[in-house]
Amino acid sequence: MSNHTFNKSISIVSEKFNIASDTPGIELSVLNKRPASMTVFSNEKTILMVHGATYPIGSLYDVELDGFTFLDYLASHDYDVYAVDVRGYGGSTRPPEMDQPADQDPPLVRTETGIRDFGSAIDFVLNHRNLSKVNVLGMSWGGTVAGAYTSLNNNKVNKLTLIAPQWLSNKPIPIDTGGSLGSYRLVPAGTTKERWLSAAPEGKRDSLLPDGWFEKWVEATLASDPNSKTVHPEHIRATNGPILDIREYWTVGKAFYEPKDITVPVLLIHAEWDIDVPLDLAQNFFTSLTGAAYRRWVEIGEGTHMVLLEKNRVQAFQAVQSFLDENYTPAGQ
Template sequence: MRRHLAVLSFLLPLLLLGMAAQAQPITKEDEQIDGADPSVRLFVRMKMAEGNARFTDDNVVVFVHGATTPSTPDFDLSYKDYSWADRLARLGYVVYMFDKRNYGFSSREPAMDKPAAENRPVTRSYLAVRDIGSVVDFVRKRHSVSKLTLIGWSWGAMTTGYFASLHSDKLRRIVLYAPAYAFAQHTNLGAGTALQNKRKPLEFNYGLGAYRLGTAAANTARWDGEIPIENKGEYREQGVVDAFNAEMLATDPTSGSRTPPSLRAPNGVLEDSFMQATGRRMWNASSIYVPTLVIAGQYDTWSYPEDREVLMRDLTNVPLKKSVMIPDATHFVLFEKNREQFFQAIEDFLKSPVAEVSKP
């Protein structure tokens, strides 16, 4: 009995602390800012703990979304405790996210309202990097900080690396979550896939057009395909799947006009990813000069171990680099039952001293 009481007395303060953190109010601000190019307007969301007045190079974070889904379903999912933004805000971070041009609540160019086949892929990576730059400069100026941290997921990791290779002076650290990089035998993005022009093998398949349509069923099927067991419920709960798909579709005002409902996702990412996966890099990690974490789930099929191995090899000028693989996890590890290990690895990296010896 005494032993049980001792354990309870130890755990109770931790439990109460966790409950207090969950109850801590979070401030949210949504706005539109000017992009770097005429007529480009970018949706930006900020979240932080209510009453927070601390803004430093160490606690300002900007999330960068990936290829299909805009920022808010990715990083601020309003289901139970699945908002990554809220988690970091409760840890004292000032958190930003934004939608790249032609995504979500940012402005869309005319090609997005025409049949996809009438135009070539829109939102190429070099333009997405310009959008990242607009948001980084906006946040730095707003909070009078010289540097901030970027956390990019999937194509967001690729464009984060691209941006860092050009503007390391504006960054404190970067987290590359599930980056594709330079794996020339990539089975989802490279030669032999639908992204390749079969008549001109070195060329992208421009027949895919300006954008593609993403449905809830397609998103779920992709996730299912990475979970290596029949019972998908061992990796995730169905509620988070439903919530994510609903919030994803809600970011496109035209989604309900199609059957089944679908959002429009620019194809610039596919063209650039095909180039990356066939040996034609847009950027090189050797041009990055800030501490870098490379992280992915064990069963991720966007970012293969071979991608991350070459990326780590090329990070020759960073003062700290780490590569972490989360076991029993997929591309969507942030929404899975094993996500605590993923979050903890990132939080440890954000706080770790730069003088720490780099780990392969």
């Protein structure tokens, strides 16, 4: 068995925590997966992940495809892996406005709230395992959350992995479909396949998602929102704060944070057919990381913005694992 495949023989323990946020009444759901045999915990072997603007951790990082999830993969390679749902997503508390019609309140959960929730989860993991730093990973909007957090807290971050992070755009960004923004939006998981695959060239669409993978993803996505069976069948709620931030920052030439303030090692993962974060955006972001201890870009062919759930997903997993496995001692230590 090579060092870069999923090791089925390793027993993985899964644990869920509900932790306090910085807001009374709002709890955050943190999922942990680790090898059952793990007894020693370290900065280098611990990672905390955060999701994007639409789908929670259970829909992005913990969908079992081919017998294992992204979290399982990392845990099978001796990582103590955590993933947090920001408030309003997955297993975390939904702000009370999310039980009202969306047009009654302004967009919920802006990026600064995501960063605060991520910070609460990092502090929880550091205290829980008695560590001084963790590795962090974010995808898409989560890349902004993780990147901005790191830019302000390099002392708590070992290494930073960003998958298709947001950056400045002079073109419309597909997730923003225009119009007025309510507090949240309803996302019809089961009918998103066409948009997902439309990013790929026509002749390649049929092979992007192996048989049954999309259906498994839909099931996991709908399971993340208790209202998807009753109040709004077949839809999940996603907060609109991240969309408002696209309008007030990314598409008007305002960076939400300064990538040059990140001083830890950075891995950027991007896929060839990503229309949400096109190649030139990723390149402009990468070249802005001038303060990083070192930085690397891995480009995955034949993948979209959702590459973590597609046929080439293990290439992304391997890139993350290789980056985290490398010995790194900060200068002066």
